[in-house]
Amino acid sequence: MNKDDSTTTHFGFRSVGTEAKQGLVDQVFASVAGRYDLMNDLMSGGLHRLWKDAAVTWLDPPTGARPFHLLDVAGGTGDIAMRVLDASGPGARVTVFDINEHMLREGEKKARRRPRAGDLEFVQGNAESLPFESASFDAYTIAFGIRNVPRIDRALAEAYRVLRPGGRFLCLEFSDVTVPMLDRLYDLYSFNAIPAIGKVVTGDADSYRYLVESIRRFPDQERFAGMIRDAGFSRVRYRNLSGGIAAIHSAWRI
Numbered sequence: 001m002n003k004d005d006s007t008t009t010h011f012g013f014r015s016v017g018t019e020a021k022q023g024l025v026d027q028v029f030a031s032v033a034g035r036y037d038l039m040n041d042l043m044s045g046g047l048h049r050l051w052k053d054a055a056v057t058w059l060d061p062p063t064g065a066r067p068f069h070l071l072d073v074a075g076g077t078g079d080i081a082m083r084v085l086d087a088s089g090p091g092a093r094v095t096v097f098d099i100n101e102h103m104l105r106e107g108e109k110k111a112r113r114r115p116r117a118g119d120l121e122f123v124q125g126n127a128e129s130l131p132f133e134s135a136s137f138d139a140y141t142i143a144f145g146i147r148n149v150p151r152i153d154r155a156l157a158e159a160y161r162v163l164r165p166g167g168r169f170l171c172l173e174f175s176d177v178t179v180p181m182l183d184r185l186y187d188l189y190s191f192n193a194i195p196a197i198g199k200v201v202t203g204d205a206d207s208y209r210y211l212v213e214s215i216r217r218f219p220d221q222e223r224f225a226g227m228i229r230d231a232g233f234s235r236v237r238y239r240n241l242s243g244g245i246a247a248i249h250s251a252w253r254i
Contacts, residue, residue: 009150021150022099022126029076033102035202037077042197043208051246052079052143055172058239058248059139061088068092071137071162073127073155074145076103078110078120080172084141085116093119095137098145099126128154135164143172147218156231163253169233171249176220179243186245190215221247 009018029036040048061084062068068091072081075096084094098104104122111117125131127142127149140159149155159169177183190212198208219227221238224247228236233251240247 018150029100029103033100033106036103036106039198039201042201043194047242051172051241052083054241055141055143055170055248056080056083056087058250059084059141059168059170061092063089065089065091068138070094070139070141071097073097073140073142076100076107078107080141080143081120082114085119095121095123097123097125099124128158130158130162132162134161137162137167138164139168139170141170144174146171146173147214152227153231156228160232160253165253167253169228169251169253172246174215174218175240175244175247177244178240182243224249
């Protein structure tokens with residue numbers, strides 16, 4: 001059976017109906033949206049900022065006037081989008097796309113304080129069924145979002161569809177720790193400290209328990225690279241960050 005056709009999937013360590021997962025994920029992000037950026041700083045000790053900077057550096061957006069249109073999926077509060085605009089020339093624009101309206105509202109608030117707010121567009125929708133024409137974007141990014149998609153295969157297929165030939169796919173996601181002993185320390189921290197921090201800062205430990213569990217259920221670096229190839233992409237590569245706590249996967253639509 002094709003994975004896309006499965007009637008069940010995982011929500012953290014629980015098995016749930018595939019059609020039910022998106023609603024559960026929406027509840028998580030509706031609960032934490034207002035403190036999402038703060039929690040990222042607290043949970044990672046600020047490392048997420050360095051990881052996002054590394055992703056944008058590898059993306060290497062054009063610095064001149066050449067038109068460049070990025071689709072940032074699960075872009076929520078706009079962290080990647082704003083970094084890309086800061087690194088880009090005047091020809092760049094970014095469509096921030098997210099299924100959760102609460103996250104998009106937080107991104108729009110931040111965008112109003114930015115000098116290039118006019119180059120940002122916020123669109124709500126589902127990563128498994130993008131409301132854009134085929135071959136309409138120069139690059140597609142998704143940071144810490146693809147593991148929350150019920151049908152990852154469909155999201156990857158849609159990424160391939162909306163990219164122009166020669167377009168770039170870049171995914172930043174938590175991954176499989178590759179350093180001995182660090183994996184054990186990371187587990188102890190993740191399952192104990194992160195839900196506790198979430199409880200104090202957002203009043204919601206369960207949402208952060210799910211987020212930790214979802215990381216453990218996500219495919220490791222090689223398996224995810226294989227899924228990207230299966231979607232049709234070429235030149236699939238990845239780079240580990242912080243011993244594999246996170247990884248960036250890069251690919252091209254040829």
